[in-house]
Amino acid sequence: MKPAPFAYLRPETEDEALDLLREHGDEARILAGGQSLVPLMSMRRVSPAAVVDITRLPGLAEVRDGQVAGAEVGGAEAGGAEVGGAEVGGTEVAGTEVGALVTQYGLEQRAGIDDALRECLPYTGHYATRHRGTVGGSIAYGEPRGELPVVLLALAGRARVRSRDAEREIAADELYVGPYATTLRADELLVSTRWPAAGLGRGSAFTELALRQGDFTLACAACAVTVRDGAIVAARVAVGAVADRPLLVGPAAEALVADGPRAAAAATRATIPGYGDHHASARYRRHLAGELVADAAARAIARAGGAPMTEGGADG
Amino acid sequence: MTDQAVATRGWIGRALPRFEDEALLRGRGRFIDDLEPVPGAHHAAIVRSPHAHARIRHLDVSAAEAADGVTGVLTGADVQAMSRPFAAAAPSPVPYYAAAVDTVRHVGEPVAVVVARDRYLAEDAAARVRVDYDPLAPVLDARAAVHDSDALVSERSFHYGDPEAAFAHADVIVGGRFDFPAWTGLPLEGYGVVADWDPGAGTLTAWCNFQGPFTLHGVAAAALGLPGTRLRVITPEHSGGSFGIKSGVFVYVALIGLASRKLGVPVRWTEDRLEHLAASQTSTGRCAEIEGAFAADGELLGVRIDAIDDVGAYLRAPEPASMYRMHGALTGAYRVRNLALRARVVLTNRCPSALNRGFGGPQHYLPLEGMMALGARRLRIDPLRLAELNLVRRFPYETPSGGLYASGDFAGCLREARELSGYEARREERRRARRAGRLYGIGVACVVEPSISNMGYVTLVEEEASRGNALPKSGNAEGATVTINPAGGIGVRVSTTPQGQGHGTVVAQVVADALGVDPSQVAVRADADTSFSPWTVASGNYSSRFSGVGVGAALRATEQVAGKLRAIAGHVLGADADEIELRDGVAHLRGSGDGAETTVSLRRLAGMAHWNPEGLPEGLEPGLAATAYYAAPELAPPVDDRISASTENGFVVDIAVVEVDRATGRLAVIDYVSVHDAGRLLNPLLAEGQVIGGFAHGFGAVTREAHAHGADGELLTDTLKDYLCPTPADLPAVRTAHRETPSPLTPLGAKGLGEGTTMSVPAAIHNAVMDALHRDAPIALPLTPARLWELIDA
Amino acid sequence: MAEGAPMAEGAPMVERPISIVVEVNGLRRREHVMPRLLLSDFLRHRLGLTGTHVGCEHGVCGACTVRVDGIPARACLMFAVQTDGCAIETVEGLAGTGELTPLQRALHEAHGLQCGFCTPGILIAAGDLLERRPGADRAEIEALLSGHVCRCTGYRPIVDAIERVARDAAGHTARGDHADDADDADANGDPGGPGDPGDPGEAA
């Protein structure tokens, strides 16, 4: 169980890194925390000709609070739900910009981050792997069972990416297109992720059932809601480990706005495909995802200051 | 014999932390992969089958041989030409070589061994070996395999008492199918071998983390065509766990030994985790159907069992032993006299099975105790009460199948468990919980824990008539050597090949008491060398045999040395040897003061024995060393298919209280009580460690650990991200208690206790979950949230 | 750019060693390593620091856990080249040639190790946790240990041992209020243990 040979490239600057990515294209893999990549290489399931070690690039390990370009929860884009008059997406909202090399543990220790984000981090790995595993890596890897992508989706976060010629932002909704497949191009480097924060009238929550915490997720869910005058006016719901990619569940968000957490659970079950393996059937995963959505939704609503529409969640 | 030791004891029974720890805590363990026992060993990577069953159409190793840094390649054809199939405890329809010859029969089966300058290059070259396979349909269903004569290894039936009459007269008959899928103790350290073939001497030396039984040394030697003396097996000082699994390293002693022989260089192979999960060894899968006949008052009248053992792709010695390991205790804790067993063993396309903690016990008690739970439910008798009604109460007790329960207090253990768990309060809590719609259950398991296996039990696989043709097999013996050097240093060598059980500390306690010294002065070596260690065919670390025979041999050797010390001291002090007492590192003349004329130090006695043979009493040999062997009593070969399959039988009563979450199917253990009677505890700290460690294995097996295969036989549990071991947050805080009914059969009254909870926990938890879900039928293992929710939702 | 990285594209991969300087347990080492050499293999087989164990090589078992620049790391999930210029701490460096650390002693006294294969990784990770969060509670300790497979002990004595050290650090004494004191009499106040000539009759 030893990796195949590769060329080790360690750029000192972001520009140098982008040159290398352009040069090597699909032949290269970016090494950040390495907590997913290295085992795949040791098992020879992935054998890149070149490895671009970005861990020493300056400026990518910072967390900044402030205004981030992000959608108001419940923006008009697919997957969110709103009731009349809510703001449309793409506005500047308060939030956190997380450099690609910020570690899961590092972010976990940071005060003032969004609730769902804080709640999901302990599930992203083990104590030692979270010290090296990066937030950027988790987002870019596109693991269908990953926690961070689910939260990014629920919060309508964004990924900031750079290539040699351009810089762009990708909305979470547009990021995941298949198992371990994202819309990042081979010459692009994810430089940071942007996480809208909970504010007045907004709340979020994350929940997961793992068969072995840090290793094996049966299903996970994140919800973000906006509450005004005690009523939910906008919501986003995302689930993980139930399909070939992290999923935003539009009908669940609509049901949540209209009829509350149990309705969101039912809509989740009706919408998601679910997949089965030797640990759990697709039917169970669909059911579980619904329970987790109901739980996350109820807690998000409570945090937003909404009426407790908790007919019982997963922890009930 | 033991009275002398008893007179001066004091260390035995203490919760003494281990002497083994310090080196391990400092990172100074000496595990197989840490050692460089020969200079310049080359490194092996093994090419393995990705298929569960396929014909090898073509194997091309030329590109690998030409690759950078490669020494050479050993193929299955080489293996066939250079060795014989491994023998097992029964004839097998399929010959078992160390590598596949023309057909692969399980995922991970070795196909070729590539040897290179280092492991990285070996793996590069292994990737260049071309194998064309014709996939064949895999056999994964043991129940179907019994109809296939190429798969059926053995079939036997046993009758004790009059089971037909018992069932005819029963008021209530309950039963069901209880299947126990294969899982693994999964030692954290995998297999490792360094093999060095000496062409001149025709000798293979193999350093490896073997755990015994040493019968398997003979199996490997025979496969290699070597007399035992030409296969020297050396185990390192430390081994990273085994739980039975490392018995299978003998297969790789042969395979890597053949690579060394063919290529003319020493070869090292360290198994990686993917290899381990796919191909090392697993527990034996069992499909069992059981029926119990009860009288209306709860008396258990008869038991019928139809068991099929799935031993995987090849019959690996000592299989099919798993089927017979429990034979003396088939009726468990109960007085029932009428018993029928149909025992079939089949080959499938899974990894070969053999020893794994509990060996046959978890697979036996899941159905037996499950049947009791079903009986209680049907009879409307509380399960603890039903067990109590049927418990063996008078000892010694001979079971219908020939087992001997020499001592015990089963009823006392059960009472203690009832109190410790707060049983009545738990039942009340269950009533309340159920009224609130919660899925709350209580499960009981009563388990007789055999220890110190009778080597003869495996011969039950043969019909009574044919058994007579072979050398009779029985017993379980162990050897030990005790030496005292000229400076008074005490050394002990044992062949019990521990992997963390603390044999060194316990032997030091035992020897310290027998010689009247501090245990820190006793240096115990438990690394074995078949050329130098005192061993028997039964040596090794299995069937919880250490505290009986391992200790027995060490004690006997120590007593011989102590006798000599007393003789010399008596000579010096002008007294009889039996007037001398050894204590505090000094020989004392009994009943006198501590003056110079009435004592002599052990150090001085040792000096005399070594330096001044002339000054020794008449007829006494010089030196101070003894090698002694100890065989457990009461272990005869089988007669009339009845056998005392184990010397000792401890007892365990577990009470599990669980709740299943209706919404997610998640299982929570609310309370778990485990009461043990393992005779006298030689070191309670280590005893508790075995009980809690064994609990984790049983808990893993019942809740999540099982190997899983896809429809084409592919292994789904091929990494530790898919084969899920429990974490501390999953494991409940077990509450334990120990009773100590001394064994009359072992030298210090101890019974084995390393496997009891691994046997009891699956049954107790399964019963509790059946109770929680109001089930009248067994639930398939493992009890994952998905499976439980499907039942709740149905 | 790191030195020695091959540049050619498409040509068969020729591995070239890269020179690195690391400080391991306080000792500076300059070594030439192939890019693909795992840190675990580098420590064990190049530097002879075999206390760092390898139990899975895919990041689950935790046996290989070391610290790189004061941060815990799975040595099987890093390449040695990545540690160029870094300080590495392994189990061998914990006590060095001196006395066992309180955590090592606590594991010994609680019988928190059997085969000892998981122990080095647990010592490093738990030591790191206690450094960052000196009063870590039981739940944190259990969460930490979910990243360390121990197949022998069933974990409880390991959790007990770490918790005891955490409590001592938090200013409590272990004496008197510890749930499992009865289980390990020798550990309680009296260092006891091997070599303690105390009265053999007194123990539980």
Ligand code: FES
């Ligand atoms: S060997 Fe590195 S985590 Fe298992």
Ligand code: FES
């Ligand atoms: S002590 Fe053996 S794995 Fe932990």
